Amino acid sequence: MNSIPLTHILFVSTALFCIGMYGLFTRRNMITMLMSIELMLNSVNINFVAFNKYLWPEKLDGIFFTLFIITIAAAEAAIAIAIIINLYRSHNSIDVEDATELKY
Amino acid sequence: MVTEFFILLKQELVITAIVFLLLFLKLGKDRSNESVLTIVNVLLFVNLAAGFFGNQEGTIFNDMFRTNSLIVFEKNILNLAFWLISLQSYAWLRTHKHVIEFYLLLLTSLLGMFFMISSGNLLMFYLGLEMSTIPLAAAANFDLAKRQSSEAAMKLIISSAFSSGLLLFGISLVYGVSGTLLFNEIPAHLSADPLHILAFILFFSGIAFKISAVPFHLWTADVYEGAPVAVTSFLSVVSKGAVLFVLVPILYRAFQPLAGTWYNILFVLALATIIIGNLFAIRQNNLKRFLAFSSIAQVGFILVGVSAGSPAGMASVVFFILVYVFSNLAAFGVISLVSALAGKENVTDYKGFYTTNPFLSWILTIALFSLAGVPPAAGFFGKFFLLIAGAARGNYWLISIAALNMVVSFYYYLRVVKAIFMDSNEQPISRITVPVLPKLSLYICLVGIILTGLASFVYDYIYSLSYGL
Numbered sequence: 001m002n003s004i005p006l007t008h009i010l011f012v013s014t015a016l017f018c019i020g021m022y023g024l025f026t027r028r029n030m031i032t033m034l035m036s037i038e039l040m041l042n043s044v045n046i047n048f049v050a051f052n053k054y055l056w057p058e059k060l061d062g063i064f065f066t067l068f069i070i071t072i073a074a075a076e077a078a079i080a081i082a083i084i085i086n087l088y089r090s091h092n093s094i095d096v097e098d099a100t101e102l103k104y
Numbered sequence: 105m106v107t108e109f110f111i112l113l114k115q116e117l118v119i120t121a122i123v124f125l126l127l128f129l130k131l132g133k134d135r136s137n138e139s140v141l142t143i144v145n146v147l148l149f150v151n152l153a154a155g156f157f158g159n160q161e162g163t164i165f166n167d168m169f170r171t172n173s174l175i176v177f178e179k180n181i182l183n184l185a186f187w188l189i190s191l192q193s194y195a196w197l198r199t200h201k202h203v204i205e206f207y208l209l210l211l212t213s214l215l216g217m218f219f220m221i222s223s224g225n226l227l228m229f230y231l232g233l234e235m236s237t238i239p240l241a242a243a244a245n246f247d248l249a250k251r252q253s254s255e256a257a258m259k260l261i262i263s264s265a266f267s268s269g270l271l272l273f274g275i276s277l278v279y280g281v282s283g284t285l286l287f288n289e290i291p292a293h294l295s296a297d298p299l300h301i302l303a304f305i306l307f308f309s310g311i312a313f314k315i316s317a318v319p320f321h322l323w324t325a326d327v328y329e330g331a332p333v334a335v336t337s338f339l340s341v342v343s344k345g346a347v348l349f350v351l352v353p354i355l356y357r358a359f360q361p362l363a364g365t366w367y368n369i370l371f372v373l374a375l376a377t378i379i380i381g382n383l384f385a386i387r388q389n390n391l392k393r394f395l396a397f398s399s400i401a402q403v404g405f406i407l408v409g410v411s412a413g414s415p416a417g418m419a420s421v422v423f424f425i426l427v428y429v430f431s432n433l434a435a436f437g438v439i440s441l442v443s444a445l446a447g448k449e450n451v452t453d454y455k456g457f458y459t460t461n462p463f464l465s466w467i468l469t470i471a472l473f474s475l476a477g478v479p480p481a482a483g484f485f486g487k488f489f490l491l492i493a494g495a496a497r498g499n500y501w502l503i504s505i506a507a508l509n510m511v512v513s514f515y516y517y518l519r520v521v522k523a524i525f526m527d528s529n530e531q532p533i534s535r536i537t538v539p540v541l542p543k544l545s546l547y548i549c550l551v552g553i554i555l556t557g558l559a560s561f562v563y564d565y566i567y568s569l570s571y572g573l
Contacts, residue, residue, distance in 0.1 A: 017273055024266060033262060040269035047276035056283040065227055065279070069272065072234045076268075079238050080261045083245055087254040099255045102326040 009050040016043035030084050030094045034077060041073045111160050112171050115179050116222075118154050119215045122147050123208060130204045140203050141194055145541065148187045155180040163224060167286055170224040174569040178349045178422060179218055185342050185429045186214055191545035192437040193334035196444040198539075206246060209239040210338055217346035226275050226285040229350065233271070233314070237264045240343060244331040256330025263313060263323040271310025277303035287358040294361040304362050308369060314347040317407065318376040321400050325384075328396035333440035336392055340399045341432050345425045348403075352410055352418050356573055363413060363573055370411040371502055377404030378509045385516045389450050391439050394516070395432070398475060401513060402428060408506050409490035412497060418570040420489035423556075423563050427474070427486040430552035434471035437546050438464050446533045451520055456529030461536055465524050467546050474553045476517040477510055482557035489563065 016039055023036030045066045052062030088094050110117065125147065129140065155176065163170040190207070197203050216235025223229040241264065245257035279285060281300055282293035294300050309320065316324040328336045355366055381401030388394040409420040441464065443449050458465040474481035477488075487510065495503045538546075556562050 017269075020269070024262075030258065030262075034265075037262070037265045037269055040266075041272065044269070044272040044276050047273070048279065051276065051280040051283075055280060059283075061227075061283075061285050062276075062279055065230075065275075065285070068227060068231060072231070072238075075238055076234070076261070076265055079242055080258075080265065083241065083254060083257045083261055086245060086248060087258050090249075090251045090254055096258075099258060101252045101255050102259075102330050 006050060006054045009046065009054075013043040013046040013050070016040075016046065028095050028097050030087070030096060031081075033096070034080050034084075038073060038077065041069055045069055108160065108162065109164055111158060112162050112164055112169070114158070115151075115155050115176070115183070116215060116218050118151050119211055119218065122151060123211050123215070126204050126207055126211070130208075137198050137200070137203050141197060141541075144203075144207055145187070145190055145194075148183075148190050152180070152183040152187050155183050165228075167288070168225040168228045169219070169222050171222050172569075174422070174566075175221055177566070177569065178221055178345075181422075181426050181429060182214065182217060182221075182342050182346060185345070185433060186210065186338070188429075188433045188437070188545045188548060189334055189337050189342070191541045192337070192433070192440050194541040195441055195539055196332065196334060202246075206243065206334075209243040209246075210335075213237075213239040213243070213338075214342065217342065221346060221349050223350065224287050226278065226287075226290075229354075230268075230272065230275065233347075234268060236343065236346065237268070237314070240335070240339065243335045243338070244327060246332050246335060250330075252330035253332065256327045259323050259330075260327045267310045267313030267320070269310075270306050270313075274303050274305070274307030274310060278307065287354065290358045291360045294359065296362065296365065300362065301365050304359055304365060305369070308366070311347060311351055312373065315344055315351070315403050316400055317373045317403055318380050318400070319373075321377070321380070324400060325388075325393045325396040329390055329392045333392065333436060333443050336395075337433060337436035337440070340395065340436075341429050344399065344403065345429065348406055348410075348421060348425060352421055355410065356413065356418065356571070360573055367411055367413070367497070370407050371499065374404050374407035374411060375502065375505055377401065377407060378506055379404075382509050382512045382516070385513070388516075389452060391449050391451060391454075391520070394451065394520070395435060395439070398513070398516070399432065401509070402475070404509075405487055405490050405506060408494040408502060411502075412493040412572075414493060414496055414572040415567065415570040416489070416496065416572075417493040418572065419563065419567040420486070420493045422566045422570070424486035424490055426562070426566075427482040427553070427556050430549045430556065431471045431474035431481070431483050434467055434546060434549035434553065435475065437542060437549065438468040438471070441536060441538060441542055442533060445536050448533055451523055453533060454520065454523045455527040456532035457524045460532045460534060464536065464538070464546075467550060469521050469524065470550060470553060472517045472521055474557075476514050480554070480557060482553050482555075485557055485563075 020036045020039030024033050027033050048062040048066045091098055159176045161172040213236045216232045220232025223232055241257050241261040244260050245254050247253040282290050313320040378401050381397050385397035406421055409417050474483035477484040491503050
């Protein structure tokens, strides 16, 4: 049953994390940036579930943590999208390059 | 058993009760802003006073939530700071449409911080951290019509979401190597293994974002400038203080086996934070940006104290944050009054401020002297204890560079004082009549700055509760 080794799963989750980080740094559309952050959080979820199943199967700490991360990611997205909508009303754009009121 | 549960959770329950009361107040008949503000301020004072009585030590929820005298004291500091901010924002909120929502957001955030400070488990810590930052992002957008405000909120939510991503990846690796999330069980599984160090660095980067230590400070100035002044003072005092309060026990207890590693990281971060915070503070003209960079520099000094790893280090951090609450809130109190009633926020606008507003000028000056660290004010003793605690590790380079930077900081603090007292101005800010509640808060800050500097029992009390590595 346990034919896929843990390292493969960790490789996938780390790759997802890096893709998310790369997307956050290179994309200029706020919705896409938000999606990149969700990608990072999901890679953490994979980590938790994999560690729980392979290394510490006697307790369910990791699974519970995953449930909370999903919930909080939803709350975060709700607030972030509300802020982006408000920003769109004042700037008429959701490109971060156009939000240039605050600079030193 | 049941009564113990209620006593241990007392401070959180009081805040939850206030949140529900405010919700019902919102649903009920329309009230004038003045009456709502009076009710809220009385409730917050009750909340502050209730924190001093009938406290117990103990843990509940299977060690997830713990409390002791030091944690209760830290929560009282945060309660006090929030009450002062609420008094100071009176002039701004009096004419605002959404008074109750403002308090709902900030009280929820405060509740999250309380759970974070009390956490004995990484899950509880993460929940508290998110509960404290998500409402803050909404609060930063509170001036809905202002472009700057929404931009600040966007920067805050994106950077805090990114930082919690880093933090979570760190936590997941800690879970992977130790199989537990409890702070007191983690140390048994940690060693100076590269994977453990990577986990710690990711975890610490997430925290460094929240306290705006230097490589992760870029959001701070923009958010502070764009957000309403009340939210800015909450961010710079309460939110930063809460994360620092929880950082110390996490480093000293949960990551104790990595003490050598985190000392080196703190060493670099503290130096970079102090130097860059100071250098950027010199060139600022907007007072909110100026205080943002000055608060970055202050965090650098706090990190010097944290790096000590001794009871003295912990005590000096808590004491400095108490002093910082008084001095920073005195400065923000004056700035928020001037911003709400005269609409000016630049250093150049403050030229000749003394000729029209001597009372506010003196408060701002004493606050800046305390932030800079001039001896009679409490800020001097705060920084002195931090540096002395840091010096106990024998790393004199760190301490001497930090001390030299205190001299640099005099330049930019005194530049504001010079503008207030010495520079002449054709049209100084006209005379401001200070409402009663903000005046009360300014007096409390003034007494706090002087009292914590002169009375040694405050530091002694904190020291008696602290512990080291």
